[in-house]
Amino acid sequence: MNGFWAILTKEFAHIRRDRTTIFFMFMVPVIQLIIFGVAIDVTIDNIPLVVLDLDGRAESRRLVQALENTQSFQVVGRPYDQESFRRAIRSGRAKAGVLIPAEYSGRLLRNEQAEVQVLIDGSDSQIATTALNTVTLLVQNMSVGRAKSVGEAVHFTPARNASGASALPIDVRPRLLYNPDLESSHFFVPGLIAVILQMVLLFLTSFSIVRERELGTLEQLFVTPVGRGGLLFGKLIPYALMAYGELLIVLVAMVGIFHVPISGSLLLLLGLSSLFILTVLGLGLLISTIASTQLEAVQFSFLVMLPSVLLSGFMFPRSEMPLVIWLAGYLLPVTYFVEIVRGVVLRGADAVDLASSILGLLCCCVAILILSLARFRKQLD
Amino acid sequence: MSEPIFDTVIRTDQLTRDFGDFRALSEITLDVPRASIFGLLGPNGAGKSTLIRMLCGVLKPTSGRGSVLGFDVRADAEAIKRRIGYMSQRFSLYADLSAIENIRFYAMIYGISTERRREREDAVIALTGIGPYLDRLGGHLSGGWKQRLALACALIHEPDVIFLDEPTAGIDPVARRDLWDLLFELSHQGVTMFVTTHYMDEAERCSKVGYLQGGELIVLGTPNELKNSKRVTPDDARRYEVSCRDLPAALARAKSMKAVRDATLFGPMLHVLTDASANPGELVLELTGGDSGAEFRSVAPTLEDVFVILSRAEEARAAS
Known part of the structure; x- marks a missing residue:
């Protein structure tokens, strides 16, 4: 541990001097929080809709009103002819169009089947799917409502509920757990903890060692009595401490700004974060033993970061991935940690619930540390 | 100092180093007396840095023996590191730390006690004259001052031997002259110096010079001995x-x-x-x-004559 304090002090001096490091440490999390917490909203609403209402009576107005009330749609235009109706969709001004025929209200009142034509722009599959589901569900509900009232009138009903009123035969009672409002920030912000920690730590640790090699200062250190342990811990501990600072910033922002409460044990979360921080320090050390210049360190870091964002389940659900990609995700420590953070923060999971993820992270940690320390030692000799 | 004073500070005996199949240094035998300046010359890639790295204890010899201050380079590398200073050919201090921060960093690395640190700082600052630039960042110093700062850092723990790998490469003639005056002063104080250089005038100033070529030490002696050599x-x-x-x-x-x-x-x-x-x-x-x-x-003959003649003779011998 010879020279530990000297290197530790010096490393903090570097961090203090280096504006880009400070910017990187504290601005990047803020930017990412804004992007993933606020800007990216995967729930789709206010799909622009045009309505060509040839009927114009109470029943057709009720239908349009019901569509708007779902908040999935926003009526952006009410053209008077077929041509401008179609043009609105073709030009992209509207993503969906509802055509209500002239005899709509009349047919309904006569208990005849009425037709409503719905045109949906399928080019953005996510929007189209939402639009299709919303319209289908809404119209079905309205139909069932009418069917029930008609049934009541003729004293026939498919089923009755506890109080004897006419009801549907099967009553589905869905309840959304953990994130009842389906806020996408609840999904993204906890995962972001893992991604931010990894990104900042990976770049900074690999940089700090590679820079010394590139500048020749590492060579200079080797001819001094500085020990391996002193060098390693003196260089890595400052970044581990900064990682804890980052963790607290993101946690405070998560609870304070995004109102995502930590349902589980904070202690468990901090403990497992330490394990993750240790793993990423090892990963940074590993990169520093492979890269000989800072540029190479950036490239190797991206090689780790990209799959970490895309394959870890942070952005896209892992269950949708092809088998090979799904398996590859298990090679990334961040995959386990995203699962752990979401488990503890959103579902209030404890160590037993998360046993498999904790074990996976532990395996990654041990493997990475063994590999990186072996390479680091070999390079010093 | 309680340990015995060695008159010969650096001694190597058939010191050899291979990198894979390549023999970087072949059976180097030399000795450097206390308080002398040993100049090592030779083309790039001749093995000068390899020799220095072995003597500093960072590179293990393949065969042969070497000792610095009586410590074996293989077994007592850590003991050697505490007693030597090293200054490399490129500026290898921290550009984003000020001059005094660099000096203090090395004082801490060598574990100098807080009481003594002040005294040592003052001593190296006085010797190198870096005083007016203490608060300047390392990266903002000119070439000559960078080398003086490097020397100040290398001297902070009062080493008995200093290894200087091309200390004057790329600095202006005045700074070069000044640096050599400093080296002479240190030599008078009893510090032994091991210097590599490409400059003949610097070689002339050394008490003893060696010429490395293709990993072999083909010339060894005082400048006068060499110039009067019958081989030359x-x-x-x-x-x-x-x-x-x-x-x-x-x-x-x-x-x-x-x-x-x-x-x-x-x-x-x-x-x-x-x-x-x-x-x-x-x-x-x-x-x-x-x-x-x-x-x-x-x-x-000049020293350059000596090196040209002897290296040609060596090439001819190797070719035949």
Whole structure:
């Protein structure tokens, strides 16, 4: 541990001097929080809709009103002819169009089947799917409502509920757990903890060692009595401490700004974060033993970061991935940690619930540390 | 200091280092007395840095033995590291730390006690004259001051030996002169120095010089010994300095003349090594193509002569 304090002090001096490091440490999390917490909203609403209402009576107005009330749609235009109706969709001004025929209200009142034509722009599959589901569900509900009232009138009903009123035969009672409002920030912000920690730590640790090699200062250190342990811990501990600072910033922002409460044990979360921080320090050390210049360190870091964002389940659900990609995700420590953070923060999971993820992270940690320390030692000799 | 004073501070015996199949250094045997300045010369890639790295204890020898201050380079590398200073050819201090922060960092690395640190800082600052630049960032110093700062850092723990790997490469002549004055001062204080250089004038200032070529130490001795060496100027040969109007033509002629063993241009002069039996006056007349204004005088060989002649001889020996 010879020279530990000297290197530790010096490393903090570097961090203090280096504006880009400070910017990187504290601005990047803020930017990412804004992007993933606020800007990216995967729930789709206010799909622009045009309505060509040839009927114009109470029943057709009720239908349009019901569509708007779902908040999935926003009526952006009410053209008077077929041509401008179609043009609105073709030009992209509207993503969906509802055509209500002239005899709509009349047919309904006569208990005849009425037709409503719905045109949906399928080019953005996510929007189209939402639009299709919303319209289908809404119209079905309205139909069932009418069917029930008609049934009541003729004293026939498919089923009755506890109080004897006419009801549907099967009553589905869905309840959304953990994130009842389906806020996408609840999904993204906890995962972001893992991604931010990894990104900042990976770049900074690999940089700090590679820079010394590139500048020749590492060579200079080797001819001094500085020990391996002193060098390693003196260089890595400052970044581990900064990682804890980052963790607290993101946690405070998560609870304070995004109102995502930590349902589980904070202690468990901090403990497992330490394990993750240790793993990423090892990963940074590993990169520093492979890269000989800072540029190479950036490239190797991206090689780790990209799959970490895309394959870890942070952005896209892992269950949708092809088998090979799904398996590859298990090679990334961040995959386990995203699962752990979401488990503890959103579902209030404890160590037993998360046993498999904790074990996976532990395996990654041990493997990475063994590999990186072996390479680091070999390079010093 | 309680340990015995060694008169020979650096000693190597058949020191060899291989990198895979490549023999970087082959059976180097030399010794450097206390308070002397040893100059190591040789082309790039001859193994100068490899030798220094082995003596500093960062590179293990493949075979042979070496010791610094009585400590074996293989077994006692850590003991050596505490007692030596090292200054590399490139600026290897922290550019984003100020001069004084760099000095303090090395003071901490060598574990100098807080009480003594002040005293040592003052000593190296006074010696190197870095005082006015203490708060300047390392990266903002000029070449010469960077080297002085590097020297201050290398001296903070009062080392008995300093290894300097091309300390004056790329700095201006005045700074170079100043640095050498500093080295002499240190040498007077009893510090032993091991310097690599490409400059002949620096080699002249060393108490002892060695010339490495292809991993072999082909020349070793004091500058005077070498210049008077029979291998450089044999008994049956004489060395002259010739000045004339058309030097390139004279050089071309010299190379084809039988009595001339060697000819080299030295600035505005031509140095020729001739058979002792030849008459220098006639020789020079022939050499210069009858230039009546040509002058010549007998000269002693320079160190450059020594290295050129001996390395050519070595190449010829290796080729045959």
